Amino acid sequence: MIIDGHQHFWKYNPVRDSWIDDSMQVIRRNFLPEDVLPHYQTNSIDGCIAVQADQSLEETDFLLGLAKTYSFIKGVVGWVDLCDNSVEESLAHYSTFNAFKGVRHILQAEHQDFMLSASFLHGIGKLEKYGLTYDILVFPNQLQAAKKLVKKFPNQFFVLDHLGKPYIKDGRILNWKKDLQELAQLPNVSCKVSGLVTEANWEKWTPDVFEPYLDVVFEAFGCDRLLFGSDWPVSNLAANFNEVLSIVKNYTATLTENERSKIMANNAIKFYKL
Structure with missing residues (x-):
């Protein structure tokens, strides 16, 4: 079994999706469930977690709505305004949907102090009541702030997206490694093995460039707190779906079948309560 975490x-909108700049022409179009389904069928992928890309209700x-129509969408990580005074009303409403599993705010676009603001912390503090997870999307220079955030909520489950977006293209690793190892010491945070290819040189990457970063993550989090994710279709900027999947499959080839099953499916099932 494989779950794309x-x-x-x-549906591409040039105003809303202005983050898709001229260098990203390949993803300047609609990407809907029928577009990914052939990749899932080819690679025997049983389901996925659909994660927000826009900060709106x-x-x-x-x-x-897509999850209601397509059964292979097993869960949704959506967006609600965690800084709003009525955040609990929003969480109560969306928690009535079985597919609603967690929340994400695009923290990488915010000042690194944003996640430690009183209003944001207030919102994060409401997630546990509704059994919701939180996806952490940050750059490496925000990992220390992320650690402070996670420490404040020891009973809240967090997951770090895309390994904290290490500077693979530049070959930088030391500061990211130190901060990621410190974050991983907190038992309530997991990590997605995702977003690798887009942090590398889009045109010239080879599988070996990812190994030092994967070594760090696997040692820091262990097989019980790692989840595979394709980051499709953003990953199309640098690789096709099969290439993204192969990077993780090849790296984990020497693990036991049980360990591979955890990373490729079981950890996602447990973390998101699928």
């Missing part, structure tokens, strides 16, 4: 759907409603 991190991918996206969208319309995005959350859109993803939940």
Whole structure:
């Protein structure tokens, strides 16, 4: 069994999706469930977690609508305004949907102090009541702040997206490694093995460039707190779906079958309560 723990759907809007710049022409179009389904069928992937790419309630409603129509979408990580005074009303509403599993805010676009602001912390503090997870999307220079955030909520489950986006293209590893290892010491945070290819040189990457970073992550988090994610279709900027999957499959080839099953499916099932 394989669960894709991190991918996206969208109907491309040039204003809303302005983050898709001229260098990203390949993903300047709609990406919907019927587009990813052939990849899933070819690679025997049983389901996925659809993660928000836009910070709006319309995005959350859109993803939940897709999950209602397509049974292979096993869960949704949506967006609600965690800084809003009525955040608990929003969480109570969306928790009535079985597919609603967690929340994400695009922290990489915020000042690194944002996640430690009183209003944001107030919102994070409401997630546990509704059994919801939180996806941490940050750059390496925000990992220390992320550690402080996680420490404040020892009973809340967090997952770090894309290994904390290490500077693979530049070959930098030491500062990211130190901060990631410190974050991994907190038992309530997991990590997605995702987003690798887009942090490398899109045109010239080879599988071996990822090994030092994967070594760090696997040693820090262990096989019980790692989840595979394709980051499709963003991953199309640098690789096709099969290449992304092969990077993780090849790296984990020497693990036991039980360890591989955890990373490729079981940890996602447990973390998101699928």
